[in-house]
Amino acid sequence: MALRKRFGFLDWWPGETRDEVIIGAILTQNTSWKNVEKAIANLRKEKMLDLKKIAGINIRKLEVLIKPSGFYKQKAKRLKGFVVYLFGNYKNLDELFDNGVPELRKELLSLNGIGMETADSILLYAAEKPIFVIDAYTRRSMSRIYLRRKEFGYEELQSLILRELPKDLRLYKDFHAQFVELGKRYCRKTEPVCAECPLNKACKYGRLR
DNA sequence: ACCCAGGTGGCCC
DNA sequence: GGGCCACATGGG
DSSP states (O other), X not given: OOOOOOSSOXXXXXXXXXXXXXXXXXXXXXXXXXXXXXHHHHHHHTTXXXXXXXXXXXXXXXXXXXXXXXXXXXXXXXXXXXXXXHHHHOSSHHHHHTSOHHHHXXXXXXXXXXXXXXXXXXXXXXXXXXXXXOXXXXXXXXXXXXXXXXXOOHHHHHHHHHHHSOSOHHXXXXXXXXXXXXXXXXXXXXXXXXXXXXXXXXXXXXXXX
């Protein structure tokens, strides 16, 4: 793992509160963060950036607020499903997050609309558990560095990275954030910007130059 | 008029 | 286990 280029240490996930992190994690599913920001702004304006408030709001109203983030009907349902489960089974997030990581992860995965990436985002950035998030940026960056031949499944790639990194919460957050910054700025699907990319020769595109 | 974006579930084989 | 599709908006 020869990648330790830095954009500065990133303690990351755009969102002040755990509630906001969880809401953002669901809203950003296959959606640009720009669109999520619009939805978050709508929720903030209505004081709805809060899981308890989400539990109380009419789902139609919720749909309208999060509309800019796309897939708004299913995402409204997913947010509702999460808070119904949370407050139906626990007093609050602290109590939910007190569960052990493997149990907690399974629990999150059992909820509709919470897949591995969303679950791990919640685990890492809201619950502050040491786990690594694999997203499209991470996959793409990794595949351009040295995976190439073999395709890796989610958990395969995750355990590969976890094995290479010292077990450190801050490092996991930072390292995932590095991949996202890398992906947004240079390692894009179309028109990769290789000239100033820190990966440079490590990347197959950089090598072609 | 396309293609893309910090995925997930359902259905099929 | 995988491959394909619907889900929806906003930006390039």
